[in-house]
Amino acid sequence: MKATWDIFCTVVDNYGDIGVTWRLARQLADEHALIVRLWVDDLHAFARLCPEADPQAARQYQQGVEVRHWPVDWPACETAEVVIGAFGCQLPAAYVEALAERSTPALWLNLEYLSAEDWVEGCHGLPSPQPNGLRKVFFFPGFTANTGGLLREGELLGKRAAFEQDAAARKAFLAGLGVKPAPEARLMSLFAYENAQLGHWLEALAADDQPTHLLVPEGRILADLHAWLGERLAVGEVRQRGALTLQVLPFVSQDDYDRILWCCDFNAVRGEDSFVRAQWAGRPLLWHIYVQEENAHWEKLEAFLKIYRQGLSDDAADALVALWRAWNMDRDMGEAWRGVLKHWPQLQTHARQWCLEQATRPDLATALVQFYRNWI
Template sequence: MKARWDIFCSVVDNYGDIGVTWRLARQLVAEHGCGVRLWVDDLRAFERLCPEVDVRLDRQVQEGVDVRRWPADWPATEAADVVIAAFACQLPPGYMEAMAARARTPLWMNLDYLSAEDWVVGCHGLPSVKFKGVQKYFFFPGFRAGTGGLLREAGLLGRRLAFQRNAAWQQQFLQTLGVFPAAGARLMSLFAYENAGLASWLDVLAADGCTTHLLIPEGRILGDVQRWLGIESLSVGDVQQRGALTVQVLPFVPQTQYDHLLWCCDFNAVRGEDSFVRAQWAGRPFLWHIYRQDEDIHLDKLDAFLELYTEGLSAPARTALVSLWQAWNADGNMAHSWKKLLEHWPELTVHAEKWCLEQGSRPDLATALVQFYVNWI
């Protein structure tokens, strides 16, 4: 009999938390035959990623996953064999009592945030707190051996490569979004938090000798784009041109379509955690807008990833990439660092694909979680 899994997701950053848990739940069902209940406290945010979700329902099945509303008044519920608290969310007290009441206690894991910091390897898989005899374990996604790996569906990289080799497929997909880039234009995507450094980047793109078509999924960065354009409103479907730069606002799309969008683009600016990982699977140069934390501790995570990611780059290419990422995450001036990055574009493009294949050779996160459970029992 396959194990039953409960995954708890408290939506904090709109789409990152639910994005990760929704991908994980689907993969556990589709590839490992697990029975999965996904408890979500914000179905409205979930609906953006999965439009089929009915936000009025307390229980529904989507792609084989038993999706449950996480209510304020917790009902009596039998605990599953494996319990995942995503991103250190606090489980309902009633559910914790149900875990302790089981004849065989469940495996309880805290699926933590993704980090490239050295200490993650030493903490991955270690026991944490106990609740009435139920032991919780740390489970860390990561980029190194000795961590839980990254979310990656079976065959993903093969599908991506086939898509990127087929210009007709890419054109057909873009046309479904109303995107018709000029011949030879650099195609870029921008999904980010608010950023005061955006104007300097758009300025240099508009003045560039190469045309750029910038695709912006509906989100928090639109206000900054609107101010730079000097217009009163900016909404889905709008297309604006300034010099060599064309800006186009896209609707928020489901996860599979977002993957295809990343695969189409020559460069992707992403944010948070879920889109950060998906940009790496695209095998193209990218820019990460990390979620800000108190006392700037997020910058340690940024630097740790950059140290790992830039291994193998020439010193000038590494300097250009690091400068761009640091400027973007400090709301700094992007003009000089973007121009320097363009000087090393071929090397950075080859490196992005190499990094993707290297990470793709490691066990994926869902498989690592299942293996952890098998080892535990």
């Protein structure tokens, strides 16, 4: 009998939570032949990532996964053998009661946010006894062997390599989005939260000796883009300022977003899902980390930079760190960007090497499945 898995996702204010859980659910069903239900409280957000989904359907099947609307009034249903509460979301009380009444215990996992902080290894896999006698286990994605790894489909890097080697496929894909970069242009993507430093960065790109074609998917950074331009751009519209060409892209499916990352020479990303996908793209990247109270997110940023910079020369590492700090700490992005350009070839090589190094470790879905097998 195949094990049944329930994944619970609460959409907060962005697409990171549903992005991660949707990728995970698909991979568990596709590569591990598991029976997976994904419970989502906001199907409209889910439909942005899965355009063929019906945001009104209480129950539907998409790409091998049963997708259920997580309603306020919880319906009576059987519990699963493995239950994942994503990112600290609270499971329905009736479901937790049903878990406590099972004749054979279920594995209850709390899938945590991604972090490179030192304490993560010590907390990964630790149980948390609950008042009703159940145990919830903390499961941490991460970048080291003593964590749960990163989401990565088995064929992902092979698909990327084939796409990279097929110039006609890349050209056709970009053309389908209305993108026709000049041959000599550096192609870049920008997916970020609001950022007061955007204008300084755009000024540096506009004044650069090399042309840049910047792709900006629909998102929260558009307000800052429009403020710098002095006008609003609709999806598909293109504007040029000096050496910089700006183009707004529509919100695309996850698979198409991967292809955008693969097409670009540099990717600015945000949150968790796009952050991980940019690493698998093997290109230099810039991470806009989700802001937390009292700047607690800076510790997570510094923890990642500490491990990611390893292998770079001191000068290249300092330039990379300066860029990431500028973007996340409201410092001069123009100066930081010019510093990074001095080390561009080394940063390209390093991004590829980092990707290959992370790919030597088990992916998150495989680690979850193996954890369950060891548990039973």
